[in-house]
Each structure stands twice: as structure tokens, then as C-alpha cells.
Amino acid sequence: xxxxxxxxxxxxxxxxxxxxxxxxxxxxxxxxxxxxxxxxxxxxxxxxxxxxxxxxxxxxxxxxxxxxxxxxxxxxxxxxxxxxxxxxxxxxxxxxxxxxxxxxxxxxxxxxxxxxxxxxxxxxxxxxxxxxxxxxxxxxxxxxxxxxxxxxxxxxxxxxxxxxxxxxxxxxxxxxxxxxxxxxxxxxxxxxxxxxxxxxxxxxxxxxxxxxx
Numbered sequence: 236x237x238x239x240x241x242x243x244x245x246x247x248x249x250x251x252x253x254x255x256x257x258x259x260x261x262x263x264x265x266x267x268x269x270x271x272x273x274x275x276x277x278x279x280x281x282x283x284x285x286x287x288x289x290x291x292x293x294x295x296x297x298x299x300x301x302x303x304x305x306x307x308x309x310x311x312x313x314x315x316x317x318x319x320x321x322x323x324x325x326x327x328x329x330x331x332x333x334x335x336x337x338x339x340x341x342x343x344x345x346x347x348x349x350x351x352x353x354x355x356x357x358x359x360x361x362x363x364x365x366x367x368x369x370x371x372x373x374x375x376x377x378x379x380x381x382x383x384x385x386x387x388x389x390x391x392x393x394x395x396x397x398x399x400x401x402x403x404x405x406x407x408x409x410x411x412x413x414x415x416x417x418x419x420x421x422x423x424x425x426x427x428x429x430x431x432x433x434x435x436x437x438x439x440x441x442x443x444x445x446x447x448x
Contacts, residue, residue: 238270294355300382302391317358325363331430336371343413350406357406396419
């Protein structure tokens with residue numbers, strides 16, 4: 236009888252040890268799974284993800300305009316829909332616009348605006364630019380609108396001129412002085428706001444566009 240009890244006791248101890256061993260293995264595996272499946276997203280990563288979502292903003296329906304075209308041609312047809320809406324939605328800082336006007340006096344500046352009617356940034360910034368220019372009484376005959384296709388090719392320009400212009404993103408707004416020298420340029424989206432960026436350019440302040448590192 237004692238022998239049987241001893242055997243039973245040894246068996247129970249063995250079962251307990253095995254149970255504890257397998258329990259520890261399962262616990263370790265679960266911890267490993269938790270480690271694998273847990274991803275910590277920093278605030279910087281969240282901001283980058285949000286930025287990527289913004290960059291995926293789709294352009295409104297449009298007609299493709301290539302080469303040089305007039306404001307009247309831009310503000311017509313399918314393009315006229317987004318142009319009118321974004322012109323209306325452009326909320327400008329009137330004080331900044333007033334300073335732009337003061338800095339434009341007697342300067343006789345001109346602009347070349349490279350844009351894509353297919354591009355969401357162009358659809359946003361160009362109507363706002365036109366609104367600013369109208370409010371400061373800028374001579375729109377000194378503004379040239381030029382369209383590119385989705386591959387950023389300039390079908391109306393020579394290879395030499397394309398190389399000298401150095402335009403790779405749209406919209407690109409190049410501001411020239413009275414004798415045709417480039418003062419500076421706005422590229423794709425503002426550092427602050429469109430009007431604040433333009434004020435820095437026309438007033439001769441230090442300004443670098445978003446791709447000028």
C-alpha cells in the first residue's frame with residue numbers, strides 16, 4: 236500500500252512539473268507574439284502619415300491645357316468650375332496683400348506661372364494667386380500661364396529653355412524684375428501662406444521655396 240501511495244505521489248509531482256514547464260513555454264510564446272504585433276507610432280510618424288494622406292488629395296475634374304493659355308481659357312469649361320470655386324474659397328490676409336501692393340509700386344515685375352490643370356496644388360494655388368494679383372492691381376498682361384502634362388513635359392519649349400528654367404514641380408511661379416532677371420520663385424505649396432511667401436519675394440526678403448534645401 237505504501238509503495239502504491241509513493242508511486243502515485245511521484246506521478247502527481249511529475250504531472251505538476253510538466254504542467255508548469257508547458258505553462259512557462261506558452262507564456263514565453265505569448266510574450267513573443269505581443270512583441271511582434273505591437274507597433275509604437277511616434278507623433279512624428281503620425282504627422283508623416285497625415286501628410287501622405289494630404290498629398291493624395293485628388294484634383295477636381297479638368298480639361299488638360301498645354302503650352303501658353305489665357306486666364307479666360309483657364310476660367311472656362313470644366314476648369315472653370317474648380318477655378319471659380321477655389322477663387323471664392325481663397326481667404327487672404329488683407330494686411331499682407333496690402334503690403335504686397337506697396338512693395339510692387341514702380342517695380343514693373345512680371346511672372347511666369349507653370350501649372351497643371353490636372354494637379355490639385357495648381358488648382359488650389361493658381362486661383363488664389365489670381366485673386367491676390369487682382370486685389371493689388373497687378374498688370375495681368377505681365378502674367379504668362381503655361382500648362383504642362385502629367386509627366387511635367389513642356390511641349391512648347393526648347394530643350395535649352397527647359398534646362399534653364401529648372402522647373403520640376405507645379406505650380407511654379409517665377410517672379411522677374413523689370414529687366415527679366417529672376418527674383419525668386421514659389422514652388423508647389425507655401426512655406427507659410429501664398430500671400431506671405433509672395434510678400435517675402437517682392438519685398439526682397441530672404442526666401443526659400445519648399446524644395447530649396
